[in-house]
Amino acid sequence: MEIHADLALVGHDGKKDELIAWVGERIELLRPLSLVATGTTGARIHAATGLKVTRLLSGPLGGDAQLGAMISEGRLRNLIFFIDPLSALPHDVDVKSLLRLAILYDVRLAVNRRSADAVLAAIAADGC
Numbered sequence: 587m588e589i590h591a592d593l594a595l596v597g598h599d600g601k602k603d604e605l606i607a608w609v610g611e612r613i614e615l616l617r618p619l620s621l622v623a624t625g626t627t628g629a630r631i632h633a634a635t636g637l638k639v640t641r642l643l644s645g646p647l648g649g650d651a652q653l654g655a656m657i658s659e660g661r662l663r664n665l666i667f668f669i670d671p672l673s674a675l676p677h678d679v680d681v682k683s684l685l686r687l688a689i690l691y692d693v694r695l696a697v698n699r700r701s702a703d704a705v706l707a708a709i710a711a712d713g714c
């Protein structure tokens with residue numbers, strides 16, 4: 587099945603608590619959106635907030651690559667990706683590829699809380 591989503595949520599392990607707290611504080615704005623997430627991020631968000639989230643593979647197992655494919659095929663235009671700037675990752679090339687595609691396809695992209703607020707405000711203002 588081809589997944590389309592209004593917004594993707596992704597957080598590295600060192601940033602998941604921060605992302606989940608951010609989501610919890612904005613749950614009413616997020617509830618109407620169709621959400622997609624990499625595997626562990628999606629499971630944690632759903633467990634913590636009850637939000638319905640379509641889960642892809644875990645990032646290191648191909649979840650970032652799946653998001654990149656969604657972007658390339660026009661199925662995703664907003665990405666909130668809480669990157670951990672203090673940890674090395676086994677799938678760094680996938681992270682880089684996802685960011686490259688997000689830039690290439692002019693996806694609305696946020697990498698921390700303040701930019702995530704800007705993305706959410708833009709979605710609310712303009713639609714997805």
Ligand SMILES: O=C(CO)COP(=O)(O)O
Nearest residue numbers: 624625626627644645646
């Ligand atoms: O590693 C990730 C993004 O690069 C996130 O993957 P998980 O949500 O499965 O932890």
